[in-house]
Amino acid sequence: MAQATRLDRAASATHLDRVDGDRIGRVAKNAANVALMPIAAARRVLPAKGGLPLYAGLGVLGVAEVIEWPVAVGVGVGYAVLRRGGVMAPPSETRKV
Numbered sequence: 076m077a078q079a080t081r082l083d084r085a086a087s088a089t090h091l092d093r094v095d096g097d098r099i100g101r102v103a104k105n106a107a108n109v110a111l112m113p114i115a116a117a118r119r120v121l122p123a124k125g126g127l128p129l130y131a132g133l134g135v136l137g138v139a140e141v142i143e144w145p146v147a148v149g150v151g152v153g154y155a156v157l158r159r160g161g162v163m164a165p166p167s168e169t170r171k172v
Contacts, residue, residue, distance in 0.1 A: 130151055
């Protein structure tokens with residue numbers, strides 16, 4: 076009887092470890108998704124495909140007061156305008172190169 080009880084405890088402990096391991100995996104995956112959510116949102120909002128490093132760099136320079144924040148905003152807006160419809164925009168049906 077005592078032997079059967081020990082085996083039952085060992086089997087249930089192994090099952091609980093597996094359940095906890097699965098739960099930890101899901102929690103870790105969800106935490107990674109939440110941590111990457113701001114980056115994904117920024118990539119959807121920013122007009123330039125490769126603009127994220129530029130905007131991040133301008134933000135860092137503005138926060139560190141290497142350049143004044145209005146200058147950083149102006150450069151970022153100017154870059155966005157040029158990428159969206161200016162000389163840096165890809166050719167379209169209406170605008171041929």
